[in-house]
Structure formats: C-alpha cells, structure tokens
Amino acid sequence: MQLVLQIVANGLLIGGLYALLAVGLTLIFGVLRVVNFAHAEFMMLGMYGAYWLWSIYGLDPYVSVFLITPVVFLLGVAVDRLVVQRSIGKPDVTVVFATLGLSILLQNAALTLWRADIRSVSTFATGSVFVVGGVRLSVAMTVSFAAALLFALGLWFFLTRTMYGKAIQAVAQNRRAAALMGIDVKRVYLFTYSVAVAAAGAMGVLVAPIFTIFPRVGQTHIVTIFVIVVLGGLGSVPGAVVAALLVGIIRAGAGFLIGTAWGELAYFAVFLLVLIVRPQGFFGRRGAEVYGG
Amino acid sequence: MRISDASPISPAGARIAAAAALVLLLCVPLVVRDIYRLDLGITVLIWASLATAWNISGGFAGGLSLGHAAFFGVGAYTSTLLFLRLGITPWIGIFAGAVLAAMLGALLGVITFRLKGPFFVLATLAFGIVVHIINVNWRGLTRGAAGLLLPFRGGPQNMLFLNLWAYWYTGLGLLVLTVGVSMGIERSRLGYYLVALREDEDAARSLGVRVVRSKVIAAAVSAALAACAGSVYAAFIQYIDPDSTTQFELSVQIALVAIVGGMGTTFGPVLGAAIVIPLGEMLRARLGGGAALVVYGFLLMVIVLTAPNGAIAGVRLLVRRLRRLIDSRRKADA
C-alpha cells in the first residue's frame, strides 16, 4: 500500500510537470491547427538558460524563471512570425515539416554551441526529501510541481476569464467566424504560440534542478508529450492536464512493475491504439481527427 | 500522369533521360577511382532507393510517414539475422525482409488509413518508436545496442564483396528496382487512385476508388522496398545497430530527402538523395555533425515553406525555359 502511494505520488509530480508542456502543445494545436514538433526544444532552451544563469551568476532557477520566461516568449514571437505563421493554410507537408525542421535546427544548434555534455543544476532543494504519511517526496520536484501548477492555473484563468483568452477560444472554435467578428486572428496565433512556448520554457527552468540537461533532452520528452495530448484529445486543455497526470502515474507504475523500457513500449502501444480507435482522444471533440489537418 | 505543375518533359523524354542517366551511372566505377567518393556514391544510391520507397506512400498517396526507419530496420535485421543464425544468403534474406516489412506495412496501413494529417504522422511516428524500442530491448534476438556484425564469409554469393564497385552495382540494382516499381505505379491504375485519394478522398471514393485497398497496397510496397534498401545497407556497412537502422532521426531523414528532392514525383526523391547526402557529408567534414544537422533543419524548413514541390520543380522549370528558348531560336531561324 505504501508502495502504491509512493508510485502514485511520484507519478503525479512528474505528470504535473508534463502538464505544463502538454497544455501548451495542445493549445497550439487547438488554435493554430499546427503540431509543434519543436515544442520540447523550448523546454531545452529554458533548461540551458537556467543552467547558465546558475553556473555563471549563481542565480537560482526559482528566480531566473522570471527572467527566462519572457525571453522565451520573445523567441516564440520571432518563431511564429518567421516560421509557424508562414506554414498555416499550406499543405500538410509544410505544416508538419516546418516545425520538425525547426526542432532539428534548435537541437543541433544547442549541440554545437554547448556540446553534448550532460549538465545539472543544484539548488537548496537538491537531494532533500520530505515525508508525508510515509511517502517520501523530493523537495525539488514538489516545488517545481507547485510552480507548474501555478503557471497552468494562470493560463487557465487567462483563457477563460480574460477578453484575450476568450478571443483565443473563439479562434479555436471557428477561425472564420472569429475573423468575421473582428478578431485579429493572426495576432491570436502569435500570442497563443508565444505563450505556449514560454510555458514550455518556464517548465524547462523549473525542471533544471531535477532532470539532466543535454541538447537532445527535448526529444526524450516530446514523444511522451505527444502521447499525453493525443490521449487528452488534441486541442483540449483540461484533457491534456488529466492525461498528463495519468501518464505520469502509468509511467511510474509501469517503470516499477515491468522495467522502464518495456513500460515505455506499453504506453506507446496504448498511444497507437488510442490513435486508431479513438483519434479524438478521451476529451477531444469527435471529428477533430477529420478536420484536424 | 501529370502532377502539380505540368511536366515539361514528355513521358518519352523522361524515359530517354532516365536511360541516359542509367548508362552514366553504370560507367561510374570505371571513372571514379577514389574510394571515398565511390563509398559516398553507394550511400547516395541506397538513400535514393529509400526515399523513393517512402515516396510511394508518402508522396503518391500523401501519407507523410515518420516511421519508415522501422521498415529499413526490418530489412537490415531480417537478412542479417537469417545469415548469421541460419546461414541463409542475404540474396534470399532480402526477399524475406521485404515480405516481412510488407506485412508490417500493410498492417500499419490497415490501422491508419482513416487518419488524416498530423494524426497519421503521429501514428507512424509511434509505430516507428515501438519498433525501435523492441529493437533495443529484445537483446536475445537483436543483441540490442551492441548491434550485429556481419562476418566476411563466402563473398559474392552472400552479398559480401571485396571491391566497392560491386557494391556500387548492387546499390544501382536496388535503385533500378525501386525506381522501376515507382514508375510502374505512377503510370498504373493504382497510381491514379493514390493521387486521387491524396487530392480529395471523398471525391475519389465517390468515383469508386477503394480507399483501404489502395492505401494498404501502397503501404506494403513502400515498406517492402524500404526493407530491400535495409538489407543492402547491412551488407554494405557490415554492422548494424538500432541507432543506425530504426532510430527516429532516420525516419525524419528519409522523409527529408524525398521532400527536398520533390515528393509525389518519381525522380524527385532520387534528386533529393543526390543533393542531401553529399551536402550532409561535406558539412559534417567541414563543420562537424551538429552543425551539419543545423543546416539540415534549416534546409528542411526553408524548402517546405518556400518550395514545397522540391528541387525537381526547379529542374522542370529550367527544362521548360530551355525548351522555349530553343523553340524561339528555331522560329527565328525559320
């Protein structure tokens, strides 16, 4: 029983961190109809940002997150203008491979600039653990989890409570109608993309004390994020959160029960199965897979 | 059949050009003595075949696959394992690999034919990763990350040669096979069906085109040819491991080669390999692996954003201009 609780707790913590990435990815899909293959690269950049500010200036990631997130936001603005916006409305091959190309570019730019060395950041929380009801929790994980949750809540509040958020939702529902209502669709795209990748960057900073940092780190996580957003229904924000927590728990459980590698295989198989049987995911609207292109 | 922009080359003209190119390629080992260049040439031939295979389902049928490395890997491992474990020559193993890949491809086709755009892409990506994970972890069969070494036993009857030129001709044979199949499909009933489905599935169905059958056949043929390329690759390099056969990056590069050259056309992917592979090699030598991939990523982005019809469209435009020029000269003379 203790063990089950421990696994669930670990899974929830990691799932919460994934949620921040997944919410952004699913938002970009829902609004722009683009699968952002480069999404996890922004997390990677956030991680490196945290690393350099920490190793050069001794800045704690929990502080530098407030510096790095706006920078990644601006980077998102540039990428949206130069790449993403130009691919919208073009054939599938353009939409898919533009961000895939960007992902290859960013990964290898990082590799060239910063080498393949594995780096890590240690903070006051590194290595320390606290115990709740017999369950041991990493302090770093818990702090990052809480921060991620705050970010996600802020995003949700923004989407549902502000005029701008409502404009974004209107575009997600029907871009033509939204345009007719006088909403500047292009600006909504720009804003959505930048906010979403900034969230990924923030997540990168927050996990810098937990995960090892290397140029291809995005790639090791992006597929898990794909699994999450598809399970939750591409385009569904609440779906992404629930699926992220679920995948976190499944990962932790499967990793313990059948070993990491085969556990990974198991959830890819589930992913494939979901795509085939219920491509709209568990929370997505039916028909999304048809009009999804 | 004419696709995208009207081809300036008549089918007969294309055939003559292809025949001329083939004669030139046959002469290459007689002219090129430099081992390094010939080695690169063989790599280009294998990549050209692989991209051509991808193009049959990715280009003609429009199913952008990011899992084709799986089929390449199935080919490489099947022929290699049959040779290592049972002593069966890769000349036979290549067919076994093709059949196995065709079955896998058909299975993937059956389960994904309904999916559109990004959903199809993600499904093929997941499929590729599943195969890669199995490859890495089924150590009893594949020896996992340690890889498999092909011992040099028996020589030509086992697709193992001492001379590079022999590999060149093997690679060329592979290319002739894949391009031949691709041309055959392009000019066949199936070719018309695939392009019709790609352009508008509902309209195609309403005209009597059967979706599942057409897409599954295309997927199976595409997978089988990719597997053939895998078997030849294994015999050429004589060492295979998961990273060099089933990795996700490989799947991306297969699609990249076809797209840069021009997907949906028979010769686009071949042109793509002739451009991308030497360019990559040169960049790697000058700048190192990471920087080379930066250029790859940039190239991919720029091509899909500005010239989604690929390099072949440029070639066609050039041929058309040249023709017009010659025509106008002739008229002026007359």
Added chain:
Amino acid sequence: MLEVRNVTVDFVGLRAVDHVSFAAEKGQIVGLIGPNGAGKTTLFNVVSGLIRPTSGSVVFEGQDLSRLGPADRNRKGIGRTFQVVKPFGGLTVLDNVVVGALTRGQGLVEARQTARATLQRLRLDRFADTIAHSLPLALRKRLEVARALATGPKLMLLDEMMGGLNPTEVNETLSLIQELNAEGLTFLVIEHNMSAIMRIAEKVLVLNQGAVLVEGPPAVVTRDEQVISVYLGEPIESA
C-alpha cells in the same frame, strides 16, 4: 430505382435529417429543394455512402446499400457531384476524368478514350491538359459531372450545379441534364435556382429542418402554402 426509407441523421446535438422517405423511379428527374441547413446535402451524403445514417436505409435497384461504402455504391451505379467542388486540383482535367473511367475496370488506354469522349460531350475537351485547380468555377462544376459520368452511373446526384452560373450556362446545363435523362439516366438534383429545377423536375421534394415538407409535381409544390411560408412568403416564380 432508389428508395430512401425512413432515414434519420443525428449530429452532435442536432438532427440533420428527420425520418425522410422517398423514392425515385428509373428515368425520373427528382428535385430536392429547401432552405439552407434543411439537410439536402446530408441526405446526398447518406445516399452516396459518405455518411452512415443514425437509422433508416437506402435501397438501390432492390438492394439494401447499408453495408456498402461510397466506392462500392458508385460501382453499383450511383454517381455524384459536390456542392463545394472537389476536383483533384493537381491533376489535369483529363486525368481527373480518367480516374472515374478507371474504376470501371477499363485499362489505361481505354480509360483515356472514355475520358476524352466524356470531355467532348461536356465541351471540356479544350481544357483536357489544363491543371484542374486553375479552371474557373463554372468549368470545375462541369468537370464534376464529367468525372461522375465517366463511371457510367445509372443514378446521378447533382448538388447545386447552377449556383454561380449565368443564364446561358444554366440553360446549357439544363439541356445537358435533359439529354442524359433521355438516354435513361435518373437524376436526383439539389437546386437553389428554383425556376431552373421547376423546368426539368418531374417530382419535387421540399425539405425543411431535416424533414420532408411537401412532395409532388412542381406545379403543385409551388402553390403549396407551407412551402411559400418557408421561403419567407415570397411566391416562387415558376416557369
């Protein structure tokens, strides 16, 4: 020839087609009219097999089609056009029609001949080598018909052929329909151009909010008060 039996189609939170039944006899031209959102195109999608009805069935030449997809229904003899035209944009006009001819089991050479003959018949032969997406709308609509005709249908579903056509083009289209009809082709025609449909249809179905409002000869339908009220009280100009 065609029998639609009690067909209902439910979309999420919306009944698009509500217990519709009707029949078309061989050689008839049946008109399908109604305001936007009345369920006309949805009904076409049910007949051609692109949508499965929530309940009800479609019977063609005595055979229940419920288990057949659109491709097989076409092979049984049902051809259709689309309101929002769907040409194979990257192919030439000729190749568009070749696709239709090929599914009838013809070889490539034979299919090209059939396609050329079909194009000639629809006066599209001048455009045989034009890339389909560069055709003007009126010609793209004609291409839709040519493609479907090449499959040798017995029943043809035309979805708003006249929209955006000028009076001359409308007359041309009407005489083409009548010509083909004289050769034995049965038609089911969705049309907004009321005067056009009234001139050729033997029977007209008025759909409103997914259900059949009135069914009968054009002369009767145009005088029906319910129909007049659906069309905002405007008396329908009839030929």
